[in-house]
Amino acid sequence: MDQLLPCVASLRLVDHHCHGVLGTDLDRDGFESNLTEAGSRSPLGTSLFDSSLGLAVRxxxxxxxxLPPLAPADEYLARRRSLGAAEVNRTLVSAAEISTFLVDRGTWPEGFAGPGTFTGSREHLVLRLERLAEDVVTEGATGFPARVREVLDSSPAVAAKSIAAYRVGLELDPARPSDADVVAAADRWLTSGSTRCADEVISRFLVWEALDRGLPVQFHVGYGDADLSLHKCDPLLLTDLLRATAPLGVPIMLLHNYPFHRNAGYLAQVFPHVFVDVGLATHAVAHQARRVLTEALEIVPFGKFLFSTDAFALAELYYLGAVFFRRALSDFLSAGLREHALAQADAERIAHLIGWENAQRAYRLE
Structure with missing residues (x-):
């Protein structure tokens, strides 16, 4: 961590979107299945350690x-198992020096560690909207809108999250649906026999209801696993909805965005309520993070950009997300200082804005 600007090295980051860690030990297949967005290593390829992220772990x-830097993968995994999941999680998450975590528990598999994983840091809940719908639709289509509203009214969450990108794509009709339309959509869903919330009417109903309550809404955008169709995940597809929701003045957070991070930056510039990050792309591209961060920051106002890891299952992803974010941000600011594009005071302010102040303001964190 040498050669970082002091104002970046000392940042206690706010991770505005993450998922929690596994509290159980993993064999090699189990570790690799959580290392990238691939579900498992391919029998036609090689190890997922043969990637920028795999090299970064080592x-x-x-x-x-x-262990020495770049220790072989088998030695790393053996050492990991010998220490035990609890010690590995404590070591790596603590080393990330993240002060606050906004945790999406919409996917919480068996074996995930419970409360207290992020020792010494604050945790806040992010409410997964599709999971909410899936929980309450089982009581029937009639009264479905009212039950959604009751949960939203009583939730302690500081934000909501939509995975419309995975279920219906991001080209959402901007119109607020009527309750009758929502009930009809819930009835179609129940009749289909599916347990997955994958109806465009319900997706936008959930978003409008969360925004009505002043909850910032996070959207998964871009890079993700094979369950999504990437061409339907360009944030520009949200333009009409962003235009319609702007008068509410409630933040909309575009998560991850890669490879559409430049598109997301444009949206954050032109819409007053839109914020962006590069999320899991930071650790996925690893030593190339400076390039991606620089591209993402080309036109986005610095007061509209946030830090997140989107870490899931592996404590390594928290640590690497923070390491490569700090390195990339320090390189970006250092380049600006060398070129006399900004002053030292500007560098310090930008680091604080992106590292934690924007998140604190947008989510109204105490």
């Missing part, structure tokens, strides 16, 4: 587990 995480 380079940056191995020394924290008392």
């Amino acid at each position: 380079r940056w995480c191995a020394p924290l587990l008392d």
